[in-house]
Amino acid sequence: MEPSDFRSDLTISGTVSATGGVYNDVKVRGEGRVDGDVDCRTFTCMGRCEFFGSLTAAAARITGDAIVSGNMRAAKAKVLGNLDIHGNADLQEVLIRGALTVDGSLSGDELEIKGMLKAKGDCQAEAFLASGGFTVGGLLNAGTIDVRLYGECKAQEIGGDLIHVRRGFGSGFGAMFKSLFFSSGGSLTAGTIEGDDIYLEYTKASVVRGNNVTIGPGCDIGLVEYKEAFQQDKGTRVTDSRKV
Amino acid sequence: MEQDLISKKELLELTGISYGQLYRWKRKKLIPEEWFIRKSTFTGQETFFPRELILARIDKIKNMKDDLSLDELADMFSPAPTDVSLGKQELLKRNIVSKMALDVFTEQFGDTPVFPFAHILAVFILEKLLQKGVISLDEGKTLLGTLIQHYGKFEGKNCDLIFVRKMGVSAFLLVSSPSDVYFEESAKIVERVSIADVIEALKWKLS
Known part of the structure; x- marks a missing residue:
């Protein structure tokens, strides 16, 4: 991963559609839709977010609902709400207090x-x-x-x-x-x-x-x-x- | 193709390893997923393995696991290329390829001071086939061209190199593995090389 200085944050509040890419922190408070693959340092979802593509994050924390249509990779993930992954998931350290659904492995x-x-x-x-x-x-x-x-x-x-x-x-x-x-x-x-x-x-x-x-x-x-x-x-x- | 299979139970008895070890090695990808063959038997679903491949692999793991970590071992067995690059002199000095094979390469692609892994692999395969005496020097050039142009497209996945001759005309093919290929009767498969095996052998040489 490149240094975070080159990355910008993506904040979703209200109803927002965004495109994928390389981000620093991705925060979702409202309802979001992201098209394309996302690579970010942290992903925080307090609202509802749907990713049409894959999601890579160093750390992810989901208190709301998140759906990933592709694969997901994360070094750390905390699922307090719902996380649905339609592809495969590679999550190194995971705590599930809510529900995690993976369609692949x-x-x-x-x-x-x-x-x-x-x-x-x-x-x-x-x-x-x-x-x-x-x-x-x-x-x-x-x-x-x-x-x-x-x-x-x-x-x-x-x-x-x-x-x-x-x-x-x-x-x-x-x-x-x-x-x-x-x-x-x-x-x-x-x-x-x-x-x-x-x-x-x-x-x-x-x-x-x-x-x-x-x-x-x-x-x-x-x-x-x-x-x-x-x-x-x-x-x-x-x-x-x-x-x- | 009917393979000689060994059941999981027999394998554990024969090699003396435990279920825990087998599952750990599977997790670490020391034993490829394709080798776990599920079949239904009268006792329900059972897992079988290709006998020769798995016995050789387990023997190697048992011999090497004191010297290398499981991750290092996994790297050795993986069909993915490593990021090793070597100079020409070193390749010759360490007896990885011969001067003749290297000359075929430089004649075609020019003189380069450093060989990345993919190029070492191509020359290594050329060396193997030349030594076996199944290809001519001219065919060797075609072989190098095929490997260097197309091997990268497999992105580290398993593939086989097939060398066919028909009425004195030769051709090289790269196919993903495992896969079945059939030819017309007058074409002869002279050689089929599993690239994964070659990579494994090469990685041992380079380490």
Whole structure:
């Protein structure tokens, strides 16, 4: 990226149409439409903005609604509102408190989901930390996958080093209080789950493969294949298990 | 073309790597996406790999991962060109290409002090085919022209170089890979070179 001195800001307040290009800070307060690819240092969206093209930003913060018709790249992204990406997304460090929808695949370094993530393709990251809901249409591939189940979570396939899935409500007063507002504690559905160290609760999967596999409460697993160790909770269903 | 495939389970058993490692290497693009072949079997969907390619690749990763970081390794395996440029003397001294191949280049494109990666690659392929004895010096010139004019258009994506002869007339083609090409009967494919493999070999030589 060139020095910011050569870049100008783009501020959208009211209803504005703008063209793409290289900008310093892009701020949207009203309702905007941008035609063409945009490359900017920061992108802040408090209103509603639609990009017809791709969006590249060093840092993005979306409290309103943003739609990107192409691909999006960002080193840092905070989604407090809604962000829809129709292409692929490469977002290195992401915090989702609102909803992020990606029609293609999503790749990044650290994904933290406290809201909702929908990716139609694959999703890959070094760390995938979820305490919200997610749907991944393809493979969810991450070094560390740490899921606290609060809502419905789904992935066609899951693979990684460490895969831990636990129900969100812990114990004590806070958990009782929360369970008054949420009808079910959430669950995970996946086709296959493969990793080195796997701990699962309230998960439905056809096959689970790993070195150390522990199946906690509320699971329904078709087949477990393990290399070193396998443990199973009493109130859980594992149709078949074998050491390989 | 029926490939010899290996299932994921067999691969892990044979190489002793874990699921975690396999997924990590996939994330780091040490193993290309195209090698993950999904097939349905009686146990549901399973993943298979082209046997020879994956076994060779995993062997290399296991041998090199102590000396290089995963990112450096990924760079080695990627079909994208690196931004290495070398002088003529150095190319000869490090035995990357021979003087004869270089002379063919300078005769056609003039004398340049520094060779960018794309040009090194072109001369390297020329060298390979000359050594194999499948092309003449004149055909070598056509080869260089083809590579230098068209290779950049693939923008780092995989491609194959095909050399065909028909009744003594020769032609070079660059096609994106993987792709199938069929020729009429009287045309013969003399050589098909995977540029990705050549780039990988060249990157090892340059490093």
